[in-house]
Amino acid sequence: MGNPKAFLTIHRQEAGYRPIHDRIADFGEVEQVLNTHERRLQASRCMDCGVPFCHWACPVGNKQPEWNELLESGHFEEAYKVLTSQCDFPEFTGRVCPALCEKSCILKLSSDEPVTCRENEAAIIETAFREGFVKADKPLERNGKKVAVIGAGPAGLVVAKRLNKKGYSVTILEKDEDAGGLLRYGIPNFKLNKKIIDRRIALLKEGGIEFQFNVNVDSKNLPAGFDAYCVCTGTPEARDLPIPGRDLKGVHFALEILAQQNRILAGATFTKDQLITAKGKKVLVIGGGDTGSDCIGTSVRQGAECVTQIEIMPQPPVDHNPATPWPNWPIVLKTTSSHEEGCTRRWCLTSNQFIGKDGKVTGVEVEEVEWMPALEGARPTLKKTGKKEIIEADLVLLAMGFLPQKHESYPENVFIAGDALMGASLVVRAMASAHDTVKQIDKYLSELK
């Protein structure tokens, strides 16, 4: 470490977002970057803790203290190596990870100014790309065994990359027209520019991974010719809201609009019928999570008249929540760049029915609820209050999460990774899950004569 006291004199500085008026005019990435000098100063704040909780909290076990130090001292190439020893695609996580590490940073506890690990991570990998350190990962030799990876989301890509490196011949079978899964079709471009994905896919291809797109694989009837399979199909089924009026026009799952918007930006065209747009509409987003937030940003960019987001749970506390003490993930009010761009947020509202006119949705009847605290460990219970109202809306987006995937019993050479295994979760968790699965597949195949 350069200066062990840096954390006392240098404050946390986030690069921040482009100004709202500027960023809502396009779908370009909203987050800015610091210059190298400032970035290194930020890295110098890392204290190289004896027990690095950041590293512990990180699902892929990133070694923040090590690469922060290397970043600070300007050893970009080594920083890149240490970073990618744990995290296969820092260019993704460096953009979209909620940064569990920062929440369990000791400086979060000590002064509420955690090290900017996520941004530092992005800085390292972007420098590495710029400087040409990032090369395709080719195996030294092929071992002749073949693996099919079904699904080109983050988990599938990690599985493919790691197995390929170990000498397996990997084919990725993807149902969509391009790779990336939710990275490509779920996360809006203003959070993750798709060129970033393309850049990585090109490297993976160069490394020898074969991609087959638009392939629908029947899980009961896996394609022949592979020694092992890895199912990385995520959780395609979104949670529905089966209340009266659900079939009205203008009620969509969040991913419908998000995926379409991303495809449009990628050059696809849609007929008017197919097109879902918020332009000039009153938008209601049901569900207070990240997907909901993405819907807000997308709607705003499409030119919505107004956007409202409702959530059935109560508003979490601001800044600190004693119920989720450090180093746990703090359940506190989260305001994203999209929220800043203009929306109304409301809590403790349940939806009773969609109200429509001419088969088109015009609003949603919502009712206030209360949550009764329960004994230690048990979940609180919901109580309706009878206070009802109607929120006007001509576009309703359902962002209430995804249903866990059910799997049939597979033969022993079929493995599962990512959301498909654990249920919908973070990109970084999907990647971590892939690490374990890779070990299993490798073990299975190397013991196979």
Next chain:
Amino acid sequence: MKEKELFNNNKKNESFGVRRPMSAGLYDASYEHDACGVGMVVNIHGNKSHELVESALKVLENMAHRGAEGADSKTGDGAGIMIQIPHEFILLQGIPVPEKGTYGTGLFFLPKAEQSQSEMLSILLEEVEKEGLALMHIRAVPTNKEDIGEEALLVEPDIKQVFITGFASDEKYPDRRLYLIRKKVENRIRLSSIEGKDDFYVCSLSTKNIIYKGMLSSNQVRTYFPDLTNSYLTSGLALVHSRFSTNTFPTWSLAQPFRLLAHNGEINTIRGNRAWMEARESVLSSPALGDIKEIRPIVQPNMSDSASLDNVLEFLIASGLSLPHAMAMLVPESFNDKNPITEDLRAFYEYHSILMEPWDGPAALLFSDGRFAGGMLDRNGLRPQRFLITKNDTMVVASEVGVMDFDPTEIRQKGRLQPGKIMLIDTEEGKIYYDGELKKELSEELPYRQWLAVGRIELNELKSGRKVSHKVDNFDQMLHIFAYSREDIGRLILPMAQTGQEPICSMGNDTPLAVLSEKPQLLFNYFRQQFAQVTNPPIDPIREELVMSLFEYIGAVGMNILCPSEDHCKMVRLDYPILTNTQLDLLCNIRYKGFRTVKLPILFEIDKKEIGLRDALAELCQKAEQSVADGVNYIILSDRNVDAEHAAIPSLLAVSAVHHHLISVGKRVQTALIIESGEIREVMHAALLLGFGASAINPYMAFAILDERVAKKEIQLDYGTAEKNYIKAICKGLLKIMSKMGISTIRSYRGAKIFEAIGLSQELTNSYFGGILSTIGGLRLENIANDAIKMHDAGFSMELEMLKNEGRYVFRKDGEDHAWKPEVISSLQIATRLGSYKKYKEFTKLVDEKPRPIFLRDFFEVKRNPISIEKVEPAENIMKRFCSAAMSFGAISQEAHEAMAIAMNEIGGRSNTGEGGEDSSRFYIKEGEPNTRSAIKQVASGRFGVTTEYLVNADEIQIKVAQGAKPGEGGQLPGFKVDKLIAKTRHSIPGISLISPPPHHDIYSIEDLAQLIFDLKNVNPKAKISVKLVAESGVGTIAAGVAKAKADLIVISGAEGGTGASPISSMRYAGVSPEIGLSETQQTLVINGLRGKVVLQSDGQLKTGRDIIMMSLLGAEEYAFGTIALIILGCVMMRKCHTNTCPMGVATQDKTLRERFIGKPEYLVTYFKFLAEEIREYLAEMGFEKMDDIIGRSDLIVRKEIKNGNEKLDLIDLTKITAFPSQAASAAIRHAVDQDHEIENVKDVDIIAHAKAAIEEQKEISLEYSISNTDRSVGAMLSGAIVGRYGHDGLPESTLSIKFKGSAGQSFGAFLTSGVGFKLEGEANDYMGKGLSGGRIAVLPPIRSHYEAEKNTIAGNTILYGATSGEVYISGRVGERFCVRNSGAIAVVEGVGDHCCEYMTGGRVVVLGPTGRNFAAGMSGGVAYVWNPEENFDYFCNMEMVELSLIEESRYRKELHELIRQHYLYTGSKLARTMLDDWGKYADQFIQVVPIEYKKVLQEEQVAKLQQKIADVQRDY
């Protein structure tokens, strides 16, 4: 009811020696230590008288307090006397001996059985006759058993006096023949099958002197041997000794004096010395003795260190060396550049250092061959030895003054032996030889200087034109092959290269023992450093550098080394044992004078695995042996050529195997071993290789790493500097490791194996490591081969991965396990903050059910027999057993320190101040405020803030002998951390560095510890005195000694203990698990019958109820919590305590960071309540109602089966740890009775009674007493009483004046408080004015004495140690270490020994006379004035931290004048009068010594004052 009697009287009478168990459980007889009192009375002209013998016996009796007694309080540890053969007395016994000096005699210890006796005597007869002599008579020596202890009686031998005649009347060296006879007889009996052969022992066999000794106390010698009181028994010299052994199995034969010497001290290097003597036997033949085959071994097996030294001494004498010559060779004084000795003498020592490594360790030696008698101290001079000479030419030498009464007018001279110096009396010539004269003679005897100049090669001065690369081929691969991790490079090697120091880290080591880890380990990791505690002091290698040395010789020692010859000098001298690649290359290519070298690869075939390794080792040993036979001067063992098929043999295994093999074939000293290995990276590795026999090491991979990093510009240094720094760091680390054991020179450290193994099988250590002890069993060769292959394979895998961070120093998910994992820390913090027992249980589940064991206790389970929890004693009772571990204010923040005190007071436990003192405002409980008083006040080597007030406000006073994380080391609080409050608490000045010395300068031995305990008990009779030790093998024996020194409580601290700052290697490699230390202590104390006298406390990462139960079963009654308490208060194991940047405000003094402290005492209270509750659950589960019922019940422990795929776990054998001593049936296994401190009758009781008016009404009172050396700690109890009443301020100035006449015992005026003035007419012993707290002491020679005060030694060593205020005036000279750690007292004295003003931080010292070496070492505050008419003071002064100047400023001149005036006033010193009378002249002859830091602080104060003045002036405008 179980019988609780200490010892059962109905024991059967076993024969002599049998009851000393050689080993049982963890107890091992080889751990025994001893220390003692020695004395000598000589008539310089050899005039024989019985009075002289009588006087010597009195001397012995007056040192009774330096010896010790066993559990039966009657059996002495051993005492004896050596006198000249009392010819007339023998004749009077009717034994017709021939003329004086023509017959040999001596006492023999024999078994009681007659059959055995006669067999032994017939062997003696044969040998005597073979020599052509006659066994003329055997006399049964009368003894009187009445007084002696049961223990001694049980093993009492039959004592016979043997007379051998038949010498020619002109025979020159009759004693040489007696020596040969004795050695042969000893050998024959030892090898025979005679029953009771172990009991055979020859006290002495000589024509000049005879020794009476036994397992007696000082007072019993006289009564046990009626001979000694017979008025016809006369002698012209007598040497006496009383022993203080650390256990109660001292045997009759180990009593001293030995045949030639009596030793007070400890030979720290004994293991190496013995091994080297054995190795050397092949080259020790001399013309005088001829072939020594028949008398081998020179060193008698199974004897004490002192006995071994005596064995070698008598061998050297028998070979024809003179007494002083032999002594100077065995125990040389320090002769590096810092020592003022002649070049000839330096050459003498250098020459002999080639032949023999020093027998190093604290030693006061008295020796005599019946004609010559003398004494000497080792180079450190840590044992006192004072002498006086009377006008009628009697000389008395003893550990203390006052052991014999003389009229002041009879005394001609008083003095003391000095470090490294010899003194000798020739009773035939009637002459005293002083050191200078003796050494001059020795050094000029032969042309040593010339020999060295011609024969010796200095590696430093050699040059060659060859270019040697620092790189290695296949660098990345080699890194993997030798298992380098990112931490090795980033946290060890690079910092060493950058700073020249070993890196510092903090908090404890919480990773598993090597044998418990699943990862392959370097063989080095299975070893632990041993260190000195109590029985021998560690050295400060920085401040006392003058006694340390790292130089080494390599080459082959020739034959017949006892015949002086130029040939023996054919050696290469290394300044330090780390070789650069260039130097190694030079060594390989020296062709000078037929130097030959050979390089042997240390590789084995991978495919053959264990067999391959075994065969390779055998072949290596064979080749080495052959090389020696071929005349190779040194052998280089190298692993440079590893390849795909051959892995490296672990370097340590290779070195140790070859070393021990060569010893076994008698070829070791003919060559030297050099190890060139890629494995070596850190200090511990170097220490181990040297400790197991290597003479020099070449860490070529470390150099290659430096080269690579320099090339990459990652180190901003050139390669040369980086390499130099790295080597410097290793050297410094080596010095530290050596000094930890009290060893000064690398030559005696080499091969001394000052280590213990943890996790290696005994079979392995027996085969390859010279049988070094391994307590818990473990790895066999097979496992070592497997690990070596695994590491090797990592380097030959298809593609090299990036080097990993193995997580040894910090937590990594994929790295080494840590006990303090993130989830453990957070679950504990959350549980205690929320007050949720459910969460607490989650925490204990994480800790107790971890999948991989980290601690030995993780292998334990308890036997179950559930009862209702209602029956179990309440939590309140249990919480009384809880203490907070010692953490000083200074290391941790005020907030954290006080929170801990409040919490411990709340639960009825005890908090510990740590060594940094405590602010006096916390002593007194204030209404309505939380109680922040710490019940335990710690006394550590720095004595920070140890005032009388501090001590009287303690419930327990803890003497910290060592600290788990860095045993045997001192510490340093850098000046920038010392703010106003810390300075106040530590009685120092803000901004001045505070150094804790490695040793307590008043504990150099076990009897010193007894003295300190006595001092503290006197100051505060109500407080328990505890002694904190660190677990290592042998700690049990030390604890037994500590129990005999009358500690009330003993703390056994685990090596895992935390620290605010410690060198990395100390944290990881010193000390052992608390389980081992605790159970060894428990077992040893029980076996010795001492357990009932003490309370045992343990610490070492204790966390849960389960931990507490396990430690209780192993014997702990109380438990201390350190790390966990900090974690509850917010610590998150940053390991940044040493950088002052703790972001949680726990271990920092930074104001902004302290504001971030979030801990509350309530959290701790909650934790301890939970913990006590959990303990109750366990007790109920086990079926016990009280904690007391399970203490020491190791029989309730069963081993838990752990199957987690780690095959090493199955090799661990814990039966020694859980062994339940058979003695437990009759002896106490937990605390049963209180110690008898024997303070009811000290002089202070009487003084307090007579000074009642002064103490109670502050009336001025004067008293007068006579005093003798048995009156110890006079003034301490008095001061305690006064301060208890009035606080620190004591009494008004001059309220109580007490005059003493005579010789004061140790610790005169200790902790003397304000308002009390002592005037001593006579002399004082060691530790006078210890911890002085405001009182005044004046010492002056008796009014009627005739000798010149300023030329005689009037007071002992270590005066004013830890004094905080007060005044001392001494008209005369004093011993070593005057004013060590003085932080505020004023002292005037007329001459001092070595190390004056060491570590001083405040006060004034005036020396009106000569000073010893190393003046002002580590002095950071205060001022010293030295009268230096010779103008040579700068040579004696250690200039590291101070500046010297003449006294120019008038205020300093005034100050000095005033101090000398006071000196005159209180002592009437003639010298002071002379100076005052001609002040102008004398003032100019003074040198002022001011520490640099202090100067800066003074200047800053000055500037601040000026600024204030300016501000005031400006305000007035």
